[in-house]
Amino acid sequence: MSDRLRRVVSAIPLHMIIIGITLVWSLPSVGLLVGSFRPKNDVFSTGWWTVFQHPFDFTQFQLDNYIHVLTAEGMGRAFLNSLTIAIPSTIIPITVAAFAAYAFAWMDFPGRQVLFVVVVGLLVIPLQMTLIPLLRVYNRLGLSGAFLGIWLAHTGYGLPFAVYLLRNFIGTLPKDLLESAFLDGASHLTAFTRLVLPLSVPAIASLAIFQFLWVWNDLLVALIYLGGTEEVAPLTLKLSALVQSMGQDWHLLTAAAFVSMALPLVLFFSLQRYFVQGLLAGSVKG
């Protein structure tokens, strides 16, 4: 028996275990997905796995559940609300954090170290502690129930980690690179926009994904600062309301759940190359 064959054979148990774990892990999601496409009567009479008895019989699937939740149940509106909340709540903190991270990494100013420690120290404050004081301020300023209020709240909650992560990334850019830019005539702003920002795309992209997912999946912050009114409620609020009002309607709940998952999935798969791409390759010796 050749070495190669032996290697393949000896790896089989490991592969079996990995495949097994992956299956167990994804089974509930698959069930959810399949269920969301099945007609109401099928859902109530048989389990979702029965569709695999006739895998090519596409008549057992339909889109009615989705159409129903998106229109009659208001998931469409909630989807737009979620976007309205999540996009600015991702862009604002990351923009601010990128500027701050550059300053912490490359600009010399008194108190830089202390300030950075304070910002990172904010990571240990649980956001629940801030709910009541912040809500009182919002009530006085008329920001509760408004999108601006929740944008600012998410910005505040996201900043410490964003600054911390980006500073550490930007700090590892080769010093020569920035000095070379300064000699070429760049100001700090030019160096930031023309050099640091393009090179930080992998870090910024992964941070953006984290922040976006966290805001998208957030229920607590939205519930406190926005309330559950139809005009502003995001998907998470809508979904929890549906669970209460129609706990029996599995065909609708599965579809609603998938509506709320759709965008994160698209986002993750479209941006995942930024996790692996090394944009720095070739800049300095190598």
Place this chain on the structure above:
Amino acid sequence: MASVTYEHVTKRFGDVVAVNDLDIRIEDKEFLVFVGPSGCGKTTSLRLLAGLEEITEGNIYIGDRLVNDVPPKDRDIAMVFQSYALYPHMSVYENMAFGLKLRKTPKKEIRRRVQEAARILGIEDLLDRKPKQLSGGQRQRVAVGRAIVREPHVFLMDEPLSNLDAKLRVQARAEISKLHQRLGTTFVYVTHDQVEAMTMGTRIAVMNAGVLQQIDTPQNLYDYPTNLFVAGFIGSPAMNFFDATLVERDGQVRVETKDFLIPIPENRQETYRPHLGKEVILGIRPEDVHDPEYAPPGIQQARVKARVTVTELMGNEVIVYLETDHHEFLGRFDPRTGARVGSAIDATMDLDRMHIFDRQTELAIR
């Protein structure tokens, strides 16, 4: 075009003195090389001139302009970094054009200058490539090109060849020398490699522990090292040193080591007479230690009995490791030499080319 003046420049990092009272005037169009072991302050000196570090004490002038508080971009200098520091997300063309763009140079002018520089360096075919698609030698050229297009008054180079392999380094060395002649600009070049320093510099500044040891033309530095450090640093293999004493025998000043006693040439007798009895170090370069059979005719020679411990054949010469009872030293022998490991030989020293240093101050006695 501009001269550069360091006027009693000192740089401290906390308690560490990186550059101590550096006082040099670099003439216009000169190729000055800072050389020294790592941590000697040569790179810091260059960075002070570039404006990347702040001066603790003293003044730096470029031309007649005091530049202590002038930011790097307004000093009219360009620098080639050891790592090349190419912008990884820009093409070669964009890399070279970046500085000009920031200075609002007209597009046409940028194109002209980049193409001119690319032609000089032979990288015209690479203009659309990204740095990661280039070899080490090509990256080095792009880095040089980026400096050229700026048409600066002073070029700064911080060990630009240290990342190249040996063969490429020799080639690039000549190219940079050519470039210097062609551009007629002041070059300030930092290296730890004394061969680079010797071959490229019009003058060399040898530094050690933050202090300038000697600044002179390569030949003078080699022939008349002012102290023990310069003598040992310049030249490869390094100069041989022997602990010795200046003594008088038969009315003549001589050098006595534990193993041998050698005379001093007539013309230097009076120089050393005031130092009689002083503990000194005798220095003699390996190429001034000969096989007696093949010693050049007409030299003032002294013979020292020694044993051969190792021989290294280089083709054009043989490096011979020699030992006496208390000393070890090297000789560069003619390849026809009969010296074999274990054999005894009369190593022949060229007395005219010996150096005597005060053991206390380590300065050359002249």
